Amino acid sequence: MLQVRNLKVRYGGAVLALQAVSLDVPAGAVVAVLGSNGAGKTTLLRSVSGTLAACGGAVDEGSIEFEGRSVVGRPAAALAGDGLVHVPEGRRVFTHLTVAENLRAGAFTVKDRARRAAAARRVHELFPVLHERRDQRAGLLSGGQQQMLAIGRALMACPRMLLVDEPSLGLAPRMVGRIGEVLKEINEQGTTVLLVEQNAIMALSVASHAVVLTLGTVTLSGTATQLAADQSVRDLYLGIRAEPDEEETAEREAGSGDCEATPAPAGAGARLGRWEL
Numbered sequence: 001m002l003q004v005r006n007l008k009v010r011y012g013g014a015v016l017a018l019q020a021v022s023l024d025v026p027a028g029a030v031v032a033v034l035g036s037n038g039a040g041k042t043t044l045l046r047s048v049s050g051t052l053a054a055c056g057g058a059v060d061e062g063s064i065e066f067e068g069r070s071v072v073g074r075p076a077a078a079l080a081g082d083g084l085v086h087v088p089e090g091r092r093v094f095t096h097l098t099v100a101e102n103l104r105a106g107a108f109t110v111k112d113r114a115r116r117a118a119a120a121r122r123v124h125e126l127f128p129v130l131h132e133r134r135d136q137r138a139g140l141l142s143g144g145q146q147q148m149l150a151i152g153r154a155l156m157a158c159p160r161m162l163l164v165d166e167p168s169l170g171l172a173p174r175m176v177g178r179i180g181e182v183l184k185e186i187n188e189q190g191t192t193v194l195l196v197e198q199n200a201i202m203a204l205s206v207a208s209h210a211v212v213l214t215l216g217t218v219t220l221s222g223t224a225t226q227l228a229a230d231q232s233v234r235d236l237y238l239g240i241r242a243e244p245d246e247e248e249t250a251e252r253e254a255g256s257g258d259c260e261a262t263p264a265p266a267g268a269g270a271r272l273g274r275w276e277l
């Protein structure tokens with residue numbers, strides 16, 4: 001469904017953010033892109049969704065095709081109309097608008113009233129809290145609810161492929177788990193998902209396939225099961241060591257207090273011991 005080949009992207013004609021990145025997302029799949037800060041994950045999604053130029057970036061080389069058609073140079077609204085919809089990092093909801101107004105804004109590319117109504121029903125079934133709070137300003141929602149609204153707003157555009165950037169960022173572990181379940185449900189309803197995450201545990205529990213980006217290059221790819229079993233992924237992104245020594249165990253126990261409220265940085269998996277794939 002999505003085919004990225006030898007993609008090279010720069011910002012401001014100078015900063016090389018991606019080099020020779022290739023990636024396939026088959027229809028019906030959830031593919032995760034893992035990597036630490038600055039690896040190029042967001043840049044990859046911007047390149048696919050047509051939002052790269054607005055951030056000062058440009059495709060230097062390579063190709064991106066969605067359902068056989070090049071997306072490079074096409075505006076984001078046109079791509080959204082084709083079913084390729086981006087949920088940006090940082091829950092960018094319109095805080096001064098109500099929940100209902102945010103959702104209506106998401107449907108602006110959908111002209112057919114019946115499709116809009118069906119999308120609204122889907123969003124309310126997935127996120128009943130958004131229906132309950134439809135008249136509240138989005139800025140008054142909790143972080144988790146704002147993430148649900150950001151995903152719900154994207155679903156209002158009737159995507160065939162959803163591009164989701166770090167939905168776990170800044171959320172408590174229980175909410176991260178809920179977001180992961182919702183992404184699975186969205187996929188089971190027929191929407192293909194390209195998921196960018198630093199939280200490898202959540203991402204690999206949702207995805208069928210994954211790639212690891214390191215400094216703008218794909219350094220590993222495979223099924224989620226293969227990557228979860230790969231020792232370098234386990235060390236770097238899952239924080240699972242084969243035999244932790246006593247000192248590490250003591251550090252882990254001492255550091256577990258902030259786990260509920262703090263997002264997990266890459267490589268800090270020692271504090272994520274409770275998560276299981």
Ligand code: ATP
Nearest residue numbers: 011015017035036037038039040041042043055056
């Ligand atoms: P994070 O998890 O921190 O969001 P990331 O893996 O998504 O990281 P990108 O945000 O894609 O990484 O950044 C890749 C590289 O491009 C980094 O070196 C970053 O500093 C640079 N970069 C990103 N956005 C811009 C921009 N708008 N202008 C200039 N350089 C940028």
